[in-house]
Amino acid sequence: MAVFLLAYRNLGREARQLDSASVAPRHAPEPRAALGHLRWQRVVPALLGTTLVLLGPGLLDDFWTGIVTGGLALAIIFLSFTIVTGEGGMISLCQISFAGVGAIATAQLATEHGWPLGLAVLAGGVLAVPFGALVALLAVRLGDLYLGLATLSFALLADNLLFRIEAFDQVGAGVFLNRPAIGGFTFDDDARLYFLLLAVFVVFALLIANLRRSTTGLELAAIRSSESAATTTGISVARTKLTAFSLSAFIAGVGGGLLATFRFLALPGDYNALLGIVWLAVVVTWGIRSSWGALVAGLALPVIAQLVSDNLEPRYVLLTSVGFGLGAIGLAREPRGMLALQAQQLRILRARLLRTRDPAVTAEPS
């Protein structure tokens, strides 16, 4: 613990030096045009990441393939944070409840009513939307902090009222859920499911990328900057927040259904409010503003948890959460998360390398 804290102190000092060296305001977004000559720094990590993700199950044994497959299901749920918190600028602590609604609905429809699994997962997403819309009504009325508290109480309410219903909870046993199948092709093998989940993730990530560039995306950015200016410009804050929350609830619902099918089990207790807070901290640590952040966060959470439980005594298991808590604090340094921080450091490193080779090139503050 002491080591962690000391490390953070030093990191903080270094960050301050960096900041004082840069002229531009810290939170200023990077001008896109200026990135032209730095493009390789975006393309290379993206290519590397894509290759790794595609090769994933081929490089890993069955056990670890299972772990990363579960991670992909989490990553899909985490995309819901990318929309509501990353794009919408709203703190939501109840995304996990939307995922729980999706998981429960999928299990009920598929196992109890015999729906095809794919259809049940979609329906789970759709059923989560009204819950998202309900929370959005709060979001329109409440400020940042109060919204955080209100969403937390919503999540606790879901824990205690909805998730306790006997038909869903089955005395703590949950409801069995099968893996999806298309025709005769079943996804009972983790590696197969991995690629199905990856496809779903990519589709959602592309939709989010489109959204970000669209008028709705611009409106969300405008509301993040100034709500009063947005309203007097004719942008409906209520409608835009409703859109963000509903969409995020749909994605979380679908992700929850997929996580449950990965686990063969929809257990409401797996979607409790406290775990939801850890989830947000993890996503925020890796990058709330990009789909890559959600992907890495989703994969990292179960992998790190497994590594910790393999190598450390049980009493240290909490360290994972502590680590991510500290990661979230590290946001003070780079609000866009770890991945953006690494990118920034790559740029600084490159600038330094170039400077030693060619004194004419000066370091550019990012």
Add this chain to the structure above:
Amino acid sequence: MSLPVGDRPLVLSASGVTVRFGGLTALDAVDLQVPVGTTVGLVGPNGAGKTTLFNVISGLLRPDGGSVHLNARDITRLRPVARARQGIARTYQRSELFTELTVRQNLQLAYRARSRTHHLAFDLLGIGSRRDSEEDRVVDELLTSLDLDAMAASPTASLPLGTGRLVEVGRALAATPEIVLLDEPSAGLDEHETDRLAEALRRARAASTVAFLLVEHDVDFVLGLSERVSVLDFGRLIAVGDPDSIRADPTVRAAYLGTEIES
């Protein structure tokens, strides 16, 4: 607009607007008329209620009494968004730009908010926000007239204060409004930027029937641009008239102008 100011129809009229904050009467039965295509100046010392009146007109503040009409339609009960869509645009005393967006995007968004509907499904599929040529024309013209072409692609967070104010004026005009409320647009601007702003406002008025309601500390700037001036003091309207008569009005001189315009 060739009609004399007095004969033009009103685009905006506020009558008997009263606002109380606790025991303090910020606005006391204020009447204000803005004819179509006219620049009306609103002057008064600090705390006279100018920004409060702006907030009432743009809908951010519900008045305790009185009514606001836009094009003879009662808008007193409308929300700010609805008013903006019907043609009221405004700027703020302290910069309220969309700092994460570029200069061009600030203007585009204002144009779209007023004149386009968009659908989530299309936005998600990436086919909802195709440029339309009319949008490009309006935005490009404004960028040029405000001399903002060079920084169209820059994020507004990195702009100097004066340039930021011009962007805010551009954003208000990009909505192709009926009336723009300008809350001290020249505050923090240097001489060159103030000239550029005045020129841009004149050009906008010449090119359309847009009206301006202008709150400003720089008295010469207001009197130079306005065709009619209202003077507020302690929440009450103490004089209305053309710039020359306001300059000469003894009540106004006593309450506010003092020696400032003798230069």
